[in-house]
Amino acid sequence: MDNSKTFWLPEKASTFVDTVDPAFNLYLWISIFFFGLIIILITVFTVKYLRRRPDQLATAQITHNLTLELSWTIIPLIIVMGLFFLGMKGFLHMRVAPAGYMQVNVKAQKWSWGFEYPSGAINDTLVVPVNTPVKLAMTSRDVLHSFFIPAFRTKADVIPNRYHALWFQATRTGVFPVQCTQYCGTNHSYMLTAVKVMEPEAYEEWLANASDPGKGKTPAQFGEVLYQKRGCNACHSVDGSKAVGPSWKGLFGRQENTSAGSVMVDEAYIRESMLQPAAKVVTGFQPVMPTFQGVLSDREVVAIIEYIKTLK
Numbered sequence: 001m002d003n004s005k006t007f008w009l010p011e012k013a014s015t016f017v018d019t020v021d022p023a024f025n026l027y028l029w030i031s032i033f034f035f036g037l038i039i040i041l042i043t044v045f046t047v048k049y050l051r052r053r054p055d056q057l058a059t060a061q062i063t064h065n066l067t068l069e070l071s072w073t074i075i076p077l078i079i080v081m082g083l084f085f086l087g088m089k090g091f092l093h094m095r096v097a098p099a100g101y102m103q104v105n106v107k108a109q110k111w112s113w114g115f116e117y118p119s120g121a122i123n124d125t126l127v128v129p130v131n132t133p134v135k136l137a138m139t140s141r142d143v144l145h146s147f148f149i150p151a152f153r154t155k156a157d158v159i160p161n162r163y164h165a166l167w168f169q170a171t172r173t174g175v176f177p178v179q180c181t182q183y184c185g186t187n188h189s190y191m192l193t194a195v196k197v198m199e200p201e202a203y204e205e206w207l208a209n210a211s212d213p214g215k216g217k218t219p220a221q222f223g224e225v226l227y228q229k230r231g232c233n234a235c236h237s238v239d240g241s242k243a244v245g246p247s248w249k250g251l252f253g254r255q256e257n258t259s260a261g262s263v264m265v266d267e268a269y270i271r272e273s274m275l276q277p278a279a280k281v282v283t284g285f286q287p288v289m290p291t292f293q294g295v296l297s298d299r300e301v302v303a304i305i306e307y308i309k310t311l312k
């Protein structure tokens, strides 16, 4: 099978391609056919029935034409019923995950994606084995987002306070882009990640390592991993550049102006900033940081603090 993208559709990498692409192409060509037909008829009739002389009479009034009326009712009915069954076949396939799927929990927040595996692994890209049904249980920590994998031809809204499922089965290995397709605020267009599809052995190996991200690392090194995996990098730089949030460079030990007055940045302040970001809002920034209460474990909080201390 040719998996490359076409003029109309992106590259192909899941079992949904078999139902979505033919339906899309059929709709497309039916639309192009009728568009052409209508334009041609408009042109032909305009020329043919043009009033050429002032004394030219209108044709006799035609009240109805049974053959014509039946055909413009029955032919479209057959076409739309055909499209309906074609669409329904694909839709049902997409709604129900086959037995034996593997589950990954997805947490969306402004403006990053987090993936959590039953083994405890967390990651900022979705890693899955090839030819295996994967079900995503998705929820949002703030506003409505939408999880879209163009190469898999699937997408679903990600809604706060409830779980929305989506499943797929990747048909080949590779890295495929994921986008948020619900406008969710300023950095919506940067809310990108990827699905990385691996051979099962490579996936098992990845999972074993990812399940214990702190293994063999000092707290500061673990903190650096978390900075990325927990999505802090979406809003905080470590090189001094200003982003949605203040940079972490030189943060530890400095005097910070906040909504609760001037404070000295120590362990307690950083911890509070993660768990209750609204308690002291840094002057010059919007209070948009989500709380990480219940997300970061104590060990992770300590690791991030140790990492921030190293950013002089």
Ligand SMILES: [Cu+2]
Binding pocket: 144, 145, 146, 180, 181, 182, 183, 184, 188, 191
């Ligand atoms: Cu979003």
